[in-house]
Amino acid sequence: MKPFYIAIAAALTGAATLALAAPPPEPKSGIDLEAFDKTCKPCDDFWRHVNGTWLDKNPIPARLASWGSMFVMREANSERLRTILESAAASSAPAGSNDRKIGDFYTSCMDTAAIDAAGLKPIQPELNRIAAIRARADVARAIAALHTAGLQVRGFGGIGPFGVGATQDFKNSSETIAMLGGGGLSLPDRDYYFKTDDKSKSIRDAFLKHVAKMLTLEGTEPAAAASAAETILKLETSLAEATMTNVERRDPSKRYKKMTWEQAAALAPAMDWPALLKQLGVPASQPVNVMEPAFLTRVQSMLEASPIEDWKVWLRWRLLRSAASNLAKPFEDEDFEFEKVLTGVTEQLPRWQRCTAATDAALGDALGEAYVRKHFPPEAKRRMLELVENLRATLKEEIENSPWMAPETRKNAAAKLSSFEAKIGYADRWRDYSKVSISRKGYLANIRSAAANGRAYFLGKIGKPLDRNDWGMTPPTVNAYYNPPKNEIAFPAGILQPPMFDLAADDAANYGAIGAVIGHEMGHGFDDQGSKFDAAGNLKNWWTPQDREQFEKRAQCVVDQFNSIDVGDGLRHNGKLVVGEALGDLGGLTLALKAYQRSLKGKPAPVMEGYTPAQRFFIAFARVWSTQVRPAAMRLRLNTDPHPLGKYRANATLKNMPEFHQAFQCKRGDAMVRETQCQLW
Ligand SMILES: [Zn+2]
Known part of the structure; x- marks a missing residue:
């Protein structure tokens, strides 16, 4: 999945301090009532109902193509990286150390006078x-x-x-x-x-x-x-x-x-x-x-x-x-001119933000190590593993009870699921940057050195057995992924923060947000692409012809649904391009809800802020997808991005879910109830 945010560290510190003086605080609901637009009914447009006021009060900043929860999380993370990098730059970390390297790399990127002078x-x-x-x-x-x-x-x-x-x-x-x-x-x-x-x-x-x-x-x-x-x-x-x-x-x-x-x-x-x-x-x-x-x-x-x-x-x-x-400003500006055309942004990101991103891209593990030390408590990793295992157990039940899969297919699907590797936060082993040479001057030379090191690192793996330690994203990244040939799901530390994941919040909200993301990534193991790889990550058919046909029919239902949505200006999603992500969303949310119910072990969960647990679950899900997009960027995304637009990731998914309709008493004929409801499992 592509993109997807508050302060885990601050919340934890708060909770720990309080615990000494008083009993642990009641969990908060994890839902943001101030974001709601109650003039829009939940069964008309749930996305707007949950996010409307927030959307109205938060226009897209001039420097960005889109804006929403995931982007707010990203911005918060850039600020954290900036603090880390500025203090590394000002520190007296020894030459050759990773802290020196990230500090110097960032300094060289910020030194626009030297960059301009070099032409x-x-x-x-x-x-x-x-x-x-x-x-x-x-x-x-x-x-x-x-x-x-x-x-x-x-x-x-x-x-x-x-x-x-x-x-x-x-x-x-x-x-x-x-x-x-x-x-x-x-x-x-x-x-x-x-x-x-x-x-x-x-x-x-x-x-x-x-x-x-x-x-x-x-x-x-x-x-x-x-x-x-x-x-x-x-x-x-x-x-x-x-x-x-x-x-x-x-x-x-x-x-x-x-x-x-x-x-x-x-x-x-x-x-x-x-x-x-x-x-x-x-x-x-x-x-x-x-x-x-x-x-x-x-x-x-x-x-x-x-x-x-x-x-x-x-x-x-x-x-x-x-x-x-x-390069020097005239080149950089002209490069940005064309980005404006493609995305509709009108201002460049501030230099520091481009430089934090550049350092993350060049020396991701060195910066990531510093980020994790400061912003990723071991408790978050433990809690995530618990959620992942609960979703895995739930999916196993779903597969075992699937009414349409032959026993043989069920067995293969269960084997695939049990061999999923779950990566949480950051790699077990950090990459070695000892051969990367970084100076405070010479930004492009620094980039070349980091790129040469990356090339030698990755191309050096050819002919060698697979190294399972590698990640496809750096620790501060606000995102998650599934990799079919490795059969692994990965959740970088960056995404494990509110509103996606909040150690201090009630479970219903956590399952609706990060739980649905976990389910989404697991779902990629069984989407149009992932379903073609087996438990060992090999491209090999493990379906009976009848089951494959059933699967294709279910996928086609989602393709048709997305082809039929007018997103404005007569534009539409390309159903075949977004089907994998949309199946991940539908399968993932269904799974997360079942996993939440399973976690309750039959005990009733409380009503909070006037909302039932199931309602809070769906509210948290829709809140994650509060994204709004500029018209130019929307076209770009419809043409190139396998992820549907945020509004439809929320609404199109929910229109297929009877559990949602029940939670908000939506009836046939309401906009949020689809005539033909697609189902994955
Ligand atoms: Zn995805």
């Missing part, structure tokens, strides 16, 4: 490399060389038309192999190159202006820059044609083409493979998953046919694009 110098070697291209073979060599340019804090992919990484072998999940995926697109998705509606055309026009402006800043004459922008769009459109759609990409079997490097090289012989593999330190003897062979074939024909000058200008643009947000 284009930090990327001059790469610009020279591109300028030196004379012959066709030079293009392939430059693509190989630029793979390790390492100009982005996040990720370590190159700036060329494809990326090389490490992945678990989908069909032998205990092995790590190389992975080669398509890339090279500067617009958010392949469809942006082809859509003919006015909005899409205007985005392409803005893109042309943006590319031309960037090239002008770098020193190209305006007329030449404008025609270069056209060339760049044409080249990328050709790459986009050979790129899978985001719906196609959801089918893991379509992304699995294991082969030898010899076979991969045969798809694009014009590429300088030995140079590339050597540059990356990837062993040629190990297999590779070429995710999109057709894409590689396209790169080959373009390497043969597209003019050398086209490649040169495209590489220059890609270099500028990848470095721009970390």
